[in-house]
Amino acid sequence: MAASAALVTVLAWSPPVLAQQKTIKQCRDEWSANKVAIAASGKTQRVFVAECRGVPLVARTAPIAELAKGQYATEAEAKVSCRSDAVVWVNLRSKAYHDSGSKSYGATKTGAYMCEKESIAAGFHAAKSAKEAAKESARKPVKELAKPASS
DSSP states (O other): OHHHHHHHHHHHSOHHHHHHOOOHHHHHHHHHHTHHHHHHTTOOHHHHHHHHHTOOOOOOOOOOOOOOTTOBSSHHHHHHHOTTSOEEEEETTTTEEEOTTSTTTTTSSSEEEEEHHHHHHTTOEEOHHHHHHHHHHHHSOOOOOOOOOOO
C-alpha cells in the first residue's frame, strides 16, 4: 500500500518539476565555479549540493559510544587523571592503543583517551606500528668500534 502511495506521488509531480532538478554533477560544477563565495557563506559542499538539487539533507550522526571507567572523551580530562602516566588513544573496535606520536592518536572513529597502564589492564594492546618500531630498534646492531687495520 505504501509503495502505491509513493508511486502516485511520483506520478503526480509534473514533468517541469522533475526537469528542473539538477544532477549532482551540475551542482558540483556550480560549487567548483563559485566555491569561495559559497564557502564564505558557511555552506559545505555537501549542504550546497543538497540545496542545489532540492533534496532534503539527512543529518549524519555518529553513534556515541558509552565510555567505560577510565576512558575520557577529551585529552585534557585524561591528562588530569593520568598525572604520572602517559595518555594514549584507545581504539574501541581493535582494542589497540596509540601513543601521542602516532598518526592514529585521537583519529580513529571509535575511541577514547586513557592512561596507558589502565588501557593495558583493560586488555588493550600496543598498535602494530608501535610494536614494529620497538622490534626494529632492538634489532639494530650496535656499531662496532673501528679496529685498527692489521698489517
